[in-house]
Amino acid sequence: MEYKDTSDIEISLLLDAVYKKYGYDFRQYSEAHIRRRIMNRLTLSGLGSISQMQDFVLHDKSFASLLIQxxxxxxxxxxxxxxxxxxxxxxxxxxxKxxxxxKIWHAGCSTGEEAYSxxxxxxxxxxxxxxxxxxxxxxQQALNKxxxxxxxxxxxxxxxxxYQLSGGKESFAGYYTSSYDMAIINQALKKNIVWANHNLVTDSVFAEVHLVLCRNVLIYFERSLQNKVQKLFYDSLTNGGVLCLGSKESLRFSDLQGEYAVLDQKRRIFKKKYE
Ligand SMILES: C[S@@+](CC[C@H](N)C(=O)[O-])C[C@H]1O[C@@H](n2cnc3c(N)ncnc32)[C@H](O)[C@@H]1O
Known part of the structure; x- marks a missing residue:
């Protein structure tokens, strides 16, 4: 992050505090995204400055947890x-087939809708x-959900x-049961899903898989961090394995672009070439 004014320095120090105290590393997330979120929390908290937030982050776990969310x-x-x-x-x-x-890896699965799909x-x-x-x-809160x-x-x-627009031909209602104002996903869809806490920035390769989906996650990362995480995916994929990114994400600036064949450019689907 480049330091343009005092608030840039405050944000940088705040992110250092979050990392050093809690291990969550947002230091290479996109500046615009981080700034928007921090300013929003600052307004909601009624605190006077980002530096004051830093004090809260260091001494108040529940405030830190809110900010991390x-x-x-x-x-x-x-x-x-x-x-x-x-x-x-x-x-x-x-x-x-x-x-x-x-083996399939959904990285950044949030509350699970993508994995159930x-x-x-x-x-x-x-x-x-x-x-x-x-x-x-x-x-972890998203994973619990x-x-x-x-x-x-x-x-x-x-x-x-x-589901219908995606080519689904069955009755979508058959995949959940309704209870009051909730829809409960069928147990049969859950049994082969392994949910796990994994941080793309600080943890290493998760497993060797045939398909990686990481959609709408890299968009929040700066380019150098995107590159680092792309390496993680490359190392996780078997030869001929497939990588799927979000609609606004690409391999364009990745060092590994040449290591993939394009299966569908518009839908961001790439196939790892044989080593
Ligand atoms: C916008 S959601 C995308 C969910 C889903 N992939 C989709 O496309 O609908 C981004 C998810 O990435 C997760 N995420 C962000 N940074 C991460 C990191 N460093 N490691 C693991 N997950 C991360 C967030 O917690 C969030 O659940």
Missing amino acids: DLSITVTEMFRDPDFYKALREKVIPVL TYPFI MAIILREEGLYERTTIYATDFN AKEGIFPAGLMKEYTLN
Whole structure:
């Protein structure tokens, strides 16, 4: 981060404090994102300056926890970007079908909607039973929600539409049971999903997998951090493995761009070349 004025210095010191005290490293997240979130928390807290926030972060665990939640944006949905899931069915599933066992890593899975969408597709394609889905995030609150698999029933209309647009042909309502104003994801979709706490910035390779999905996470990282995390994905993928990024993310500035073939440029789907 470049220091332009006092608040830049304060933000940098605040992020140092968060890292040194709690181990969460936001120092190479995109400046605009970090600044927006910190200023928002500053307003909500009624504190006078970012330096005062630093004091709270160091001495008040619950305040620190609030700020860490603020800095990790967990917005997600089932079958987000239906076009992407359509391409996944058409271009990635045939690759997965060639493997006797399949391992998939959802990095930055938030509250789980993405992993459950994958579970539905795998089930419909007859692949679920031979697949392990690793779904990871560094936000434990989000992971706890993901594990529960209980979502507001009000969202199901939108998710049903997403599912249909993504090429889903079954009844989406068959994948959950309604209870009052909640929708509970079927146990059968959960059984091969392993939820785990993993930090893309500070932890190492998670597992060797055939497919990595990391969508709408790298967009919050500065370029050098994106590069570092891309290396993690590259090292995790088997030869011929597939990498899926979010619609606003790309390999364009990655040192590893040449190591992937493009399966679908628009939907950000790439295949690791054989080493
Ligand atoms: C906007 S959500 C994206 C969720 C989902 N992949 C999607 O596209 O709908 C970003 C997620 O990345 C997670 N995240 C951010 N930084 C991370 C890190 N360093 N390690 C692991 N997860 C991280 C956040 O906690 C959040 O759940």
